[in-house]
Amino acid sequence: MLQIIKIEWLKVKNYRTFWVFIALGLLAMLAPNFIIHDIFVKNIPQEAQKLLGQSMYDYPLVWQTVASVNSYTSGIFSLLLITLVSNEFNYRTHRQNIIDGWDRKDFVLSKLFWVVSLALLALITSLVAVIIFGSIYGKSPFSMENSRFLCYYFLQVLVSLCLALLVSMLIKRTGLAIILFLGYIMFIEQILVSVVKRFFGDVGGLLPLQAGDELLPFPMVEKLVKFSGPYDTTVYLAALAAYVILFVWLVFRRMLRTDL
């Protein structure tokens, strides 16, 4: 596996697009918290603040706030993953890697390395964001209470990346894969959730990205509207884990069986 990681590093270390995506991803995970703080904390009247109780950036609420905010922006890492995978198909280097001596499963493992790495990067960045914004904007002392929200966030990012991997393996063309993926996360799944919830009930909340959203309600809005789902947390966690397994299995199945 170390050899695979070294080879993946050689592929990206001089690839400018990769570094632009990483910088954008990090920026997109930190910057919105400044804006959210300005809108929901700084500019909110003192009376309203009292009614709402604890500030969103006070511990322990800051864990949920950062996880919820970042769950909207970390899709950039999925777009990076789609670019990395579909580059291989465009340049036909996926074939060459096999011809030169990789097993087909090595190729999948090389991309799963990016899935895990990008998910960990999102998790670590969010952790840093919690510490930064919790100490700058928060008035309560550090607390690990509610840190579970970052674990939910990590799982949601993992599902999103696995879905991106599957889409790029199936579609192979960068532009089309990105459009389809963006379409799915931006509105296709929302439509599906609405339709399934209407005709089949709460099970609609178990669709891949929605299951994560149900675990990561936005703190302040949560007080006004009931956002979190009717199922127990473990049901959503099990659904997320099942999606990761399903998507990875489909990727392996595709890569191991088809002509390249």
Place this chain on the structure above:
Amino acid sequence: MSTILSLNNISKRYSSVQALDGVSFDIPAGSVFGILGPNGSGKTTLLGIVTDVLKADAGTFTVMDETPSAAQRRKIGTLLETPNFYHYLSAYKNLQIVANIKQQSEADIPRVLELAGLTARQHSAFKTYSLGMKQRLAIASAMLGNPEVLILDEPANGLDPVGIAEVRTLIRQLAQAGKTIIMASHLLDEVEKVCTHVAILRKGKLLGSGPVNAVLSRDNFIEIGSADTQALAQLIRKHPAFAQVLPGQEGILQVTFTQAIDPAALNNWCAQQGLWLSHLQMSRKSLETAFLELTNN
């Protein structure tokens, strides 16, 4: 002589096209083995199966008498179809990736770049290369780690005449060094100059395989001509060693005999029969003629 690659009843179908149909042959170690066939005959499909980028519908093959594996592919230098590299990386950095996949030392990269004549441009991005340079880089990549077996699919593709001659010389040098070279090509001139063995494919079927002269029979023939071609054609059939008249150009007969014929004796025999030859030349059937005869039948 041991066997490098042994194919057993390999078949592959693309929807309505039977790309390979029960192909079986062996490639002996140390041979320069040409896989010949017209476009669409299944050459690249066959090599794709051997390198695991395509899956056979039926059949098996062994590499160096073992079940094929990634570890074996690392010991084989392969150029399959087009050169495939990361466009944004330089030649050197692309070869670093190949060296790491092959688990070979990066110290060999300067040697293969020099061999391919790319040392001066080794730090230029692949996307800035001409077609010929891309092909040279693919050959350099196949040579990394000095493998004992090379698979070269149309190695002269995109090269200028100097490049083609260089590749031919390189293949000869490798063959002399005892390497096994498996080469798919439709350039019969190339094959004639370098191959020791061939397999001929047509529409996915194997027409024959083995040493070049055994598969593509190229008997000596004699070209004869006279003022009266029709009379000569009738006369030559009466020669005691006559075998057949080959299709040839107008006014000239290409004749094969059942035994070696001395041109002077033939000239003398014709004169004794009252016909004077105006043209007499010993010739050998070209590989192209032999190939076309085989693939058109």
